[in-house]
Amino acid sequence: MDVTIHPAPLHGTIPAIASKSMAHRLLIMAALCPGTTDINCNATSKDIQATVSCLEALGARIASTRLGFRVNPLPGTSATDNIRQAIPGAHLDCGESGSTLRFMLPIVAALGRGGSLDGHGRLADRPLSPLYEELVCHGVTLSTRGKLPLEVSGTLLPGRFSIPGNVSSQFVSGLLMAAPLLSAPSEIVVTEPVESRSYIRLTIRALAEFGIDVGVTHETVDGNRATVLSVSPARSAVSPGTVTVEGDWSNAAFWLAAGAIAGGVSVSGLDLASAQGDRTILACAAAFGARVSRSGNVASTTPDTLRGRTIDVRDTPDLVPPLAAIAANASGTTVIANAGRLRLKESDRLSTVNKALTAMGASIEEEPDALVIHGNGSLSGGTVDAANDHRIAMMAAIAGANAIGPTTIRGAECVAKSYPRFFEDFRTLGGIAEEG
Numbered sequence: 001m002d003v004t005i006h007p008a009p010l011h012g013t014i015p016a017i018a019s020k021s022m023a024h025r026l027l028i029m030a031a032l033c034p035g036t037t038d039i040n041c042n043a044t045s046k047d048i049q050a051t052v053s054c055l056e057a058l059g060a061r062i063a064s065t066r067l068g069f070r071v072n073p074l075p076g077t078s079a080t081d082n083i084r085q086a087i088p089g090a091h092l093d094c095g096e097s098g099s100t101l102r103f104m105l106p107i108v109a110a111l112g113r114g115g116s117l118d119g120h121g122r123l124a125d126r127p128l129s130p131l132y133e134e135l136v137c138h139g140v141t142l143s144t145r146g147k148l149p150l151e152v153s154g155t156l157l158p159g160r161f162s163i164p165g166n167v168s169s170q171f172v173s174g175l176l177m178a179a180p181l182l183s184a185p186s187e188i189v190v191t192e193p194v195e196s197r198s199y200i201r202l203t204i205r206a207l208a209e210f211g212i213d214v215g216v217t218h219e220t221v222d223g224n225r226a227t228v229l230s231v232s233p234a235r236s237a238v239s240p241g242t243v244t245v246e247g248d249w250s251n252a253a254f255w256l257a258a259g260a261i262a263g264g265v266s267v268s269g270l271d272l273a274s275a276q277g278d279r280t281i282l283a284c285a286a287a288f289g290a291r292v293s294r295s296g297n298v299a300s301t302t303p304d305t306l307r308g309r310t311i312d313v314r315d316t317p318d319l320v321p322p323l324a325a326i327a328a329n330a331s332g333t334t335v336i337a338n339a340g341r342l343r344l345k346e347s348d349r350l351s352t353v354n355k356a357l358t359a360m361g362a363s364i365e366e367e368p369d370a371l372v373i374h375g376n377g378s379l380s381g382g383t384v385d386a387a388n389d390h391r392i393a394m395m396a397a398i399a400g401a402n403a404i405g406p407t408t409i410r411g412a413e414c415v416a417k418s419y420p421r422f423f424e425d426f427r428t429l430g431g432i433a434e435e436g
């Protein structure tokens, strides 16, 4: 689907959609803990549905309700038993969701009934090492690396798992959610440098909702500082009954970036003290010179003179597209630094951000782990390939709202990966998005 954006600044208030990251985690924990859980979740997406379908394939029963999901866990041997029994040899389709694949892989291994994990798009090319090797070292047999479906057999053994912190935090999150299923305590040793650290905190919060504590200590391993996360078998894990998925800062960041560029936008339903690292979009918008305000659960941005900045995105990779849109509308040079892992997302996001904004008239230098954006206050518009990457399509839409001429986004339907209603909400804010 092509969507053409005609210039019109975005104005108004939009409710945040439920956090995709938190929805994955709460659905998984609900499926693995005794008791029924009602998850209030005001939005779903292809990625969230991929996690739902994987959990159903393992034997959970998940119904869509008026407010979100009702999750009945995988069967246990009794109503209060924490040992879950998966359907043997289940086939899990992870869609294009990296989180789903990297979270479900250690869980399937821990459940010990075998299975296979499939995926589409770029998923087979996104890294699974060193999670793959750590699972193999702990008793699991896996089919050839780098090919999906990945066949899993054997049972994951508890112990000490070593994960370097600079490939994907999703390896750590997956192990954290799998560890309570094991028969003895485990330690996950995450060596510095750790990137996307806030996502690990989010996982620890999700476990806490279900009564599972994670011990956090520090050690030096081979001269490197490491964080050691300790998890015991989940004998006391229990459903909280009802839990609410907080608002998604990663997607709200597009609206807040749009408000910083032109017009003025508020996003309601956000936890201003969230563990989501992407709430730093507000500090970043302020650093560019935009006006930012926070009140209750509402965050707002309005434009002012925008100037280029250096921004370290080591902990907030998903902010790069909205930050790049602000940078292209600022004057002066912006450096988006420590962004190498962006090459491992739904697209090579350093390259696709560069190509999309360059097609709209920006001047960008792409470095191995950085983007240098020379803003001159506005973009001309143009034709952009979304490259099957939802965050590239959303970036082009908000940048297009402030361009001089129209912007056509090819393959704009990919927003459904995280935000199926994106273009409806865009229009609610006064944006002009024509399909055709």
Ligand SMILES: O=C(O)C1=C[C@@H](OP(=O)(O)O)[C@@H](O)[C@H](O)C1
Pocket (backbone or CB within 6 Å): 020, 021, 022, 099, 167, 168, 169, 170, 173, 195, 196, 199, 317, 318, 341
């Ligand atoms: O755990 C999560 O929910 C996520 C972690 C991040 O990935 P990496 O840890 O691979 O950077 C982020 O980019 C992704 O969109 C969601």
Ligand SMILES: C=C(OP(=O)(O)O)C(=O)O
Pocket (backbone or CB within 6 Å): 047, 096, 097, 098, 099, 100, 318, 345, 346, 391, 418
């Ligand atoms: C990278 C993303 O998700 P995932 O890794 O779960 O595919 C994303 O939503 O930008």
